[in-house]
Amino acid sequence: xxxxxxxxxxxxxxxxxxxxxxxxxxxxxxxxxxxxxxxxxxxxxxxxxxxxxxxxxxxxxxxxxxxxxxxxxxxxxxxxxxxxxxxxxxxxxxxxxxxxxxxxxxxxxxxxxxxxxxxxxxxxxxxxxxxxxxxxxxxxxxxxxxxxxxxxxxxxxxxxxxxxxxxxxxxxxxxxxxxxxxxxxxxxxxxxxxxxxxxxxxxxxxxxxxxxxxxxxxxxxxxxxxxxxxxxxxxxxxxxxxxxxxxxxxxxxxxxxxxxxxxxxxxxxxxxxxxxxxxxxxxxxxxxxxxxxxxxxxxxxxxxxxxxxxxxxxxxxxxxxxxxxxxxxxxxxxxxxxxxxxxxxxxxxxxxxxxxxxxxxxxxxxxxxxxxxxxxxxxxxxxxxxxxxxxxxxxxxxxxxxxxxxxxxxxxxxxxxxxxxxxxxxxxxxxxxxxxxxxxxx
Numbered sequence: 001x002x003x004x005x006x007x008x009x010x011x012x013x014x015x016x017x018x019x020x021x022x023x024x025x026x027x028x029x030x031x032x033x034x035x036x037x038x039x040x041x042x043x044x045x046x047x048x049x050x051x052x053x054x055x056x057x058x059x060x061x062x063x064x065x066x067x068x069x070x071x072x073x074x075x076x077x078x079x080x081x082x083x084x085x086x087x088x089x090x091x092x093x094x095x096x097x098x099x100x101x102x103x104x105x106x107x108x109x110x111x112x113x114x115x116x117x118x119x120x121x122x123x124x125x126x127x128x129x130x131x132x133x134x135x136x137x138x139x140x141x142x143x144x145x146x147x148x149x150x151x152x153x154x155x156x157x158x159x160x161x162x163x164x165x166x167x168x169x170x171x172x173x174x175x176x177x178x179x180x181x182x183x184x185x186x187x188x189x190x191x192x193x194x195x196x197x198x199x200x201x202x203x204x205x206x207x208x209x210x211x212x213x214x215x216x217x218x219x220x221x222x223x224x225x226x227x228x229x230x231x232x233x234x235x236x237x238x239x240x241x242x243x244x245x246x247x248x249x250x251x252x253x254x255x256x257x258x259x260x261x262x263x264x265x266x267x268x269x270x271x272x273x274x275x276x277x278x279x280x281x282x283x284x285x286x287x288x289x290x291x292x293x294x295x296x297x298x299x300x301x302x303x304x305x306x307x308x309x310x311x312x313x314x315x316x317x318x319x320x321x322x323x324x325x326x327x328x329x330x331x332x333x334x335x336x337x338x339x340x341x342x343x344x345x346x347x348x349x350x351x352x353x354x355x356x357x358x359x360x361x362x363x364x365x366x367x368x369x370x371x372x373x374x375x376x377x378x379x380x381x382x383x384x385x386x387x388x389x390x391x392x393x394x395x396x397x398x399x400x401x402x403x404x405x406x407x408x409x410x411x412x413x414x415x416x417x418x419x420x421x422x423x424x425x426x427x428x429x430x431x432x433x434x435x436x437x438x439x440x441x442x
Contacts, residue, residue, distance in 0.1 A: 004187035008082035008147065008204025010043060012075045023078055031075040032060055043071055044199055045226035064223060067179075068199055079202045082233065084145045086189045092142040095135055095168035100269065102440065103133050106261045110137040110239060113259065114146075114207055119238040120259045121252070125433055126243040126370070126399025129267030131164055134209065137239075142172060142189060146206035149191045149231065151198055153218035155180055157211055157371030159348060162192050180348070198227035208232040212370055213240040213249070214392055243370075243399060244392035244429070264436040268405035271437040272430050275398050275412040277419060283382065287319070290326050296382065296415055297330050303361075303378050303411070304331040309354060310361045310378040313397055315386035317341050317365060323382065324363045337361035340368065370396040375404040378411040384423055385416035394426035 005011075012031065013021065033040040038047045041062035053060045061072035071077075099107055106122060113120040114137045124130050134150075141148050150165070152158055155178050162176040169190070176183055177193035191197075195210065195218045208228065210218070218224045232238060240249060240258070253260045265271065280293040292300075303310045314323050320339040327337070336359050340350045347367070353359040355374055362368070366388060379401050381389060389397075394414065401410035414423055 002187070003080070004085065005185060006078060006080040007085065007187055008201055009079060009185075010200055010202045011078045012043075012069060012071055013078050015074055015076055018076065024080075027078055027080055029077040029079070031071050031077050032062060032073045034060065034073070039073075041065060041071060042077055043068070044223045045230065046223050065199055068196065077202075082147060082204045084147055084206070085187075086145045086147075088145065089142055089171055092169050092172050093135055093139040094170040095132070097132060099129070099132060100267065102263055102265060103129055103267065106263050107133045107136045109259070109261045110134060111140050113137065113239055114141050114237045117206075117235050117237045118259060119240075119257065120261065121240045121242070121245065121249055122261045122263075123242060123245050124261075124263035125266060125272055125437070126396060127266040127268075127272075127373075127403040128243075128263045130211070130241050131161065132267070133263075134239075135168060137207070138169070138190075141207045141237075142169070144206075145189075147189055147191075147204055148207045148209075149193065149198070149201070149205045150209045150211060151191075151193050151195045151228075152211040152371065153195050153215045153224070154212055154367075154371045155194060155348075156351065156368065158192050158194055159351075160371055160373065161211070165190065165192060195224045195227060198224070198231040201227075201231035203230070203233050205232045205236060207237045207239070209239045209241065211241045214242045214244050214246045215370060215396075219246060244395050246392075264433045265440055266403070266408065268408050269441065270402065270408035271434040271441075272399060273402045273410055273412050274430055274434065275394075275414050275427065277384075277414045277416065277423060277427070279418065280415045281417050283415065283417065287322050287326060290322075290329070292326055292330060293415065296380065296413075299380060299411070299413055300327060301330050304335045307360075308376050308378050308410075309357070309359075309374055310380065311368060311374075311397075311400065312361065312363045313366065313369070313379070313381045313389075314363060315365075315383045315388045319383075320363050320365070327361075327363065335360045337363065339363045341365045342367045366393055366397075368400070369393045370399075372400065373403050374400070376407045376410070377401050377403070380411075380413045380415065382415050383417075384414040385418050385420045387422075389422055391422045391425035391429065394422060395429050398426070398430060 044065035046064040173188040174190040175188040
């Protein structure tokens with residue numbers, strides 16, 4: 001193994017093999033700390049009752065982070081302090097696009113965050129161009145030989161970010177890390193990864209950016225918030241990106257724990273499409289008879305004839321096939337579509353096919369509520385009253401539409417048996433953002 005693979009990284013080493021490996025003692029950490037009634041994992045920072053983590057012969061393991069590979073008292077953790085051993089790059093940014101005046105202001109603020117190594121929240125509507133607004137800050141960090149990580153709770157967000165960063169920073173080595181891809185780990189200046197992968201790093205990053213910070217499984221997750229703390233250097237920049245900030249994030253802004261940028265306008269200068277809500281009672285009983293509510297049938301037939309791609313969100317995996325088979329009856333015969341969900345082995349391929357125009361629609365769970373961009377898209381939420389559709393997820397779903405400058409508008413429909421607090425909250429938030437956006441555009 002190359003020595004550089006240990007830089008700022010936690011590696012699990014078997015105690016039995018320590019003598020053969022000739023490792024520096026000062027870089028070795030205990031894997032598990034043993035207390036009177038608990039064990040504490042030094043990778044994920046979580047406490048576990050001894051009884052739950054017991055192994056034979058008075059050994060213990062951490063059940064909280066076993067998804068990353070089992071860690072126990074039979075192991076130690078090895079790391080080499082991050083040396084920032086990167087080749088000087090004097091011209092890292094190959095993107096030749098232009099930012100709007102509003103984007104440029106936010107970009108300037110983000111660069112200052114990196115310079116001052118402070119903590120910051122960027123609240124920008126979906127489609128505002130958050131990634132492009134980061135470029136000046138990233139360029140500065142690369143020039144200063146800082147190590148950078150962009151992490152997101154969602155695999156789809158990471159997969160979307162990776163090619164965009166590769167294109168915009170062609171001379172910079174960038175690594176994509178998540179559990180669904182097989183790229184071997186190597187030492188790079190930029191890492192794009194899921195937030196779970198941060199548990200494998202130790203005081204590695206000078207700049208840590210968390211995209212979609214309000215989304216599952218990161219939000220309110222003690223272990224992943226611990227990962228943010230331990231994966232960044234003690235003096236480092238931390239940037240949170242979101243279109244739907246939590247109450248806690250906004251409270252941290254008020255308490256001056258975070259500085260703040262706000263952008264309620266999309267990159268092409270248009271506001272968000274406003275959802276239309278239709279009360280559709282008994283839609284599940286109609287589905288059992290392989291029929292769609294009249295309103296829904298009318299909408300998707302119109303989309304199919306217009307040849308625009310669309311997403312239909314459903315609240316449960318068990319509904320995917322039923323909705324797909326029923327929807328097919330109402331569409332133009334050559335309309336191509338399929339279903340997709342979080343653990344679908346072909347999830348990445350299906351999303352790519354819709355983006356390339358090889359599919360016309362997807363029936364999906366909330367897995368595609370954020371982090372994916374498709375041109376000319378329309379969206380329908382079936383069963384928007386279900387508790388799986390929170391206020392923020394409905395705002396994010398609406399934000400999939402109108403992201404292209406060639407078609408900065410589109411249809412968003414929420415079909416529900418009753419208008420819930422989440423539905424009303426989403427409409428209020430989009431209305432607020434659009435009002436603020438119109439004021440800026442005057």
